[in-house]
Amino acid sequence: MTKQVEVAIIGAGLAGLACAIELQKNKIDFQIYEASDGVGGRVRSDVVDGFTLDRGFQLYNPSYAEGKRLLNYQDLDLKPFTPGVAIRDGKRLRLVVDPFRSRDFRFRLLRDLPGNPFSQLGLVRYFLKYLITSDAQIATTKDISAQTSLTKSGIKGALLEKLFRPFLQGVFLESELSTSRKFLDVVLKNFLQGIPSVPAKGMQEISNQLAAKLPKEKISLNTKVLSISGNKLTTSEGEIEARKIVVATDPTTAISWLKLEPKKMYSVTTWYFKADNSINSIVKAKPILFVDAQKTGPLTNAVVITNAAPSYAPHGEVLVSASAISPNENADLSSVKKHLSHLFGVNTDNWQLIKEYKIKEALPEMTPPFSLVSSNQINKDLFVAGDHRVTSSIQGALLSGTNTATLVKVSLGL
Numbered sequence: 001m002t003k004q005v006e007v008a009i010i011g012a013g014l015a016g017l018a019c020a021i022e023l024q025k026n027k028i029d030f031q032i033y034e035a036s037d038g039v040g041g042r043v044r045s046d047v048v049d050g051f052t053l054d055r056g057f058q059l060y061n062p063s064y065a066e067g068k069r070l071l072n073y074q075d076l077d078l079k080p081f082t083p084g085v086a087i088r089d090g091k092r093l094r095l096v097v098d099p100f101r102s103r104d105f106r107f108r109l110l111r112d113l114p115g116n117p118f119s120q121l122g123l124v125r126y127f128l129k130y131l132i133t134s135d136a137q138i139a140t141t142k143d144i145s146a147q148t149s150l151t152k153s154g155i156k157g158a159l160l161e162k163l164f165r166p167f168l169q170g171v172f173l174e175s176e177l178s179t180s181r182k183f184l185d186v187v188l189k190n191f192l193q194g195i196p197s198v199p200a201k202g203m204q205e206i207s208n209q210l211a212a213k214l215p216k217e218k219i220s221l222n223t224k225v226l227s228i229s230g231n232k233l234t235t236s237e238g239e240i241e242a243r244k245i246v247v248a249t250d251p252t253t254a255i256s257w258l259k260l261e262p263k264k265m266y267s268v269t270t271w272y273f274k275a276d277n278s279i280n281s282i283v284k285a286k287p288i289l290f291v292d293a294q295k296t297g298p299l300t301n302a303v304v305i306t307n308a309a310p311s312y313a314p315h316g317e318v319l320v321s322a323s324a325i326s327p328n329e330n331a332d333l334s335s336v337k338k339h340l341s342h343l344f345g346v347n348t349d350n351w352q353l354i355k356e357y358k359i360k361e362a363l364p365e366m367t368p369p370f371s372l373v374s375s376n377q378i379n380k381d382l383f384v385a386g387d388h389r390v391t392s393s394i395q396g397a398l399l400s401g402t403n404t405a406t407l408v409k410v411s412l413g414l
């Protein structure tokens with residue numbers, strides 16, 4: 001027998017969950033169908049031998065407006081990283097830290113910041129601009145690539161190659177910096193307003209907290225939607241008829257089902273290691289992101305996660321995360337360990353790999369001309385939500401879910 005539901009939401013990632021929360025607030029009945037065995041989509045964590053491992057290294061910025069609205073930060077117990085980067089530049093370690101928000105190493109900034117005084121002035125100008133730029137201005141200014149935007153502002157040469165590119169390629173998951181200037185502006189603005197952090201119990205806590213706002217029986221796990229035809233869904237568990245349908249799947253599935261403009265997906269691999277305590281002598285055991293100015297190995301970045309969140313490891317153990325983007329996502333373990341040794345300046349021979357996560361479809365591209373908000377209504381009964389509709393981020397996914405719920409509400413005449 002075909003089951004009837006008011007609103008069917010396909011996917012229990014952050015967009016699907018945010019959509020359901022907004023529908024519930026408006027007393028609109030819904031059912032979420034999720035193919036996998038848990039909620040969160042790309043924001044999930046595993047516990048392996050007592051270590052908390054996020055499925056791919058990622059951070060939450062507490063300045064995300066939609067996150068602020070939907071999440072309880074006190075319960076998340078956010079653990080901030082040092083606002084800055086440690087740049088391995090040959091034998092030299094440059095510590096570039098926001099001097100206003102961190103007392104650590106701030107006196108080293110003038111000595112360690114790469115580039116000449118002209119490009120450094122460009123950097124100051126760029127950041128000052130964000131203090132007075134509204135979101136509306138970011139959205140409407142002519143779009144160009146992040147790289148063009150930086151160089152136009154004077155951020156070039158060593159400052160671009162040793163600081164900006166190594167740092168931003170880990171955010172965009174692409175090294176050409178061909179991502180839209182709009183997303184760069186959003187990222188830098190968020191970075192000035194909040195310090196990237198992880199919840200004490202892992203990124204999955206974000207997803208769990210959202211799901212906990214919904215009745216358990218409203219989320220059907222292990223239920224894959226196989227096709228949509230009009231108002232009918234064929235799922236692995238049977239047929240469903242819905243008055244309204246929200247496709248909150250991963251971008252690739254949504255794009256192919258709804259015939260949306262194709263988007264390239266960027267990939268990343270994260271390796272988690274159990275390290276030894278010698279690493280704690282490095283940069284006074286601060287949770288700072290390491291990058292390599294000279295690209296001497298496959299890694300894009302690495303960090304001692306337990307320096308921010310000791311709760312990620314059992315009994316005072318040390319957890320290191322190391323990530324590589326294309327074309328290095330298939331790097332072999334020995335070159336990863338060798339690169340880690342160079343980055344941190346310690347012997348990594350005895351480090352044990354806990355787990356490797358290869359994420360083939362981590363982030364949808366955001367190349368110019370890019371719109372910060374795309375239409376989420378396909379026809380009168382069919383809607384779409386997901387990071388690919390706003391920005392490839394947690395904020396983007398949450399906002400998209402909420403916006404789509406509002407469209408559904410209007411289409412129901414409420």
Ligand SMILES: Cc1cc2nc3c(=O)[nH]c(=O)nc-3n(C[C@H](O)[C@H](O)[C@H](O)COP(=O)(O)OP(=O)(O)OC[C@H]3O[C@@H](n4cnc5c(N)ncnc54)[C@H](O)[C@@H]3O)c2cc1C
Nearest residue numbers: 011013014015035041042056058059225386387393394397
């Ligand atoms: C490694 C990595 C690092 C990242 N780093 C950051 C970061 O530091 N900061 C940041 O803000 N963002 C980061 N992001 C991006 C952020 O995680 C995503 O933008 C966001 O989680 C996307 O959520 P979503 O709900 O749009 O999609 P998804 O999370 O992809 O959710 C889609 C859901 O739909 C389900 N689904 C798919 N097909 C079907 C089907 N046929 N039937 C039923 N269910 C289906 C999937 O199982 C999944 O649960 C990162 C992402 C990755 C992967």
